[in-house]
Amino acid sequence: MPEGDTVWLTANRLHRALAGRPLTTSDFRVPALATVDLAGRRVDEVLARGKHLLTRLEGELTFHSHLRMDGSWYLSRTGGPPPRRHPPHMIRALLANDEWTATGYRVHDLHVVARADEARFVGHLGPDLLGPDWDAARAVANLRTEPDVAIGEALLDQRHLAGVGNMYKAEVLFVERVHPWTRVGDVGDLDRVVATSYRLLRMNRDHPEQSTTGRTARGQEHWVYGRGGEPCLKCGTAIERADQGEPPRARVTFWCPVCQPAP
Template sequence: MPEGDVLRLTAARLDAALRGAVLVRAELRWGGLGDIDLTGREVAEVVAYGKNLLVRTTDGWTVHAHLRMEGRWYVARTGSPEAEGRAPRVRAVLASARWTALGENLGMLNVVRSRDERRLLGHLGPDVLADALDVRAAALRLRDAGDGPGVSVSEALLDQRRVAGIGTIYAAESLFARRTDPWRTVGTLDADELAALLLTARRDMTVAVMHGLEARESRVHGRLGRPCVRCRTAIAVRQARRPPEERPIFFCPRCQAPQPGVSRSV
C-alpha cells in the first residue's frame, strides 16, 4: 500500500498540474458520484493527509481519494492519447485545458464540502509529515489511541487512527533503526522512545519526498533471508495485525531481539 511519501509526491504532481486551473472535464466513475458535475470549478489546491489525497476547489468542494493497495494517479497532457482515460481501471478524470489527472484502481473516492472533510478524516491520527506536527502529542497518541497500549508497536505504527501515513516500509525501517523489538507492546515504550520512532519515520519519508522514491533506503524491508547490514543475521518477517488486514514486518532477530521481562504481543 502506498505510504505517506507517495501521497505527498502524488499531491505535489497534481497540484502543479491543476492548481488555479478551471476543470474542463471531471468524471468520477464511482458508485453514486457519476452525477456530480465539477466542470467549470477552479482547483484551489491538491494536498495529502496521511494516505489520503484531497483535491479542493475554490468554491468549497473536495474530491477525496484513497489509493489502497493498487491505486495511482498520473498526469497527461490534455488531448493526448494518454489523457483519454477510457480503460475500466480509470476511476477519476480531472482535466484542465492543459493537463489531465487520471486516477487508476483507486480504493476509495468521495466528494464532500471542504468544511465536511472531517467526516472522512476525523478518525485519523496526525499526519506524520505535517509541517506543524506535535511530536510528543503524536507519540502519546501512538501509545494510547486505537485499541490501546496492549498491541505491538509494529501494529500501532500501522494503525492510521494513531498516526497517519506510516505503512509497512517505514514501520519496519524505523523499528530497525531504533533497534526496537517489533512485537514489544507499545505501552512498554516511553514517550521519548515513541517520539524517536516517529521522527525516524518522518526523516526517512522526507528524504523520499525531497529526492524521489529512488532515494528510499531499505535495510530490512523486503530483505527476507538476506544478512542484516549490522550483524549479518538473516532478516526475518512476521505478520502484524489480524486477517484480513495482516501486513508483513521485516526485522533482524538479533538487533531487535526481545528484552527480558518486557511484555510482547503474541
C-alpha cells in the same frame, strides 16, 4: 500500499498541474458519482492528509480519493496521448484543465462533499508526519494511550500518527533497534521512534524512489523490508519475516533477530 511520502508527492504533483485553473473536464467512472460534473470549477488546492488525497475546489467542495493498495494518479498533456501505464478500464476518475489531465487508475473511496465535511474521511487521523499540523509530542502521546499494543501494530494505526505504512514501520523499528512485537509501554524511547519516522518520510517525500539506507543499488535500499532470509546489512544475520496483527489486517513484518532482540 503507497505510504505517506508517496501520497504527499502525488498531491504535490497534482497541485502544481491543477491548482489555480478551472477544470475543463471531470469524469468519474464509479456509480455514486456518475452524474457529478465539476467542469468549470477552479481547483483551489490538492493536499495529502495521511494517505488520503483531498482536491479542494471552488464553491467549498472537496473531491476525496484514496490510493489504498493499488491506486495511482498520472499526469499527461491535455489532448495528447493518455498514459499507457494501465488499461483504460481501470480508470476511475479524470480531472483536466486546458494543459494537464490527471488520470486516476484504480483509485478508491471517491466522494465529492462540502469542504466542511472533510472530517468524515480524515477527522479520525492523528498528526500528519508530512503535514502542516505535524505534532511529534501529540503523536507520542497518542501511541502511549495503548501501552499493551505491539509497536509494529501501533505505528500502522493512522489514529496515532498519519503516514507510516508497512515499509516504514519495519525500517523505523530496525533503525531504532526495536523488535516489532515490543509492547508500546516497553519501548525505551518512543520520542526517537517518532522522530525517526518523521525523518525517513521527510527524506523520501520529494522523489518516487524510496531509500532508508541512503543507498540506491538494487536490494540495498532498505535495511530489512522485503529482505526476508537475506543477510542483515549491519550484522549479516538472516532477516526474519512473519505476519503481524489479526486477520484480515495482518501485515508481513521484517526484522533482524540480532539487531532487534525479542522482548
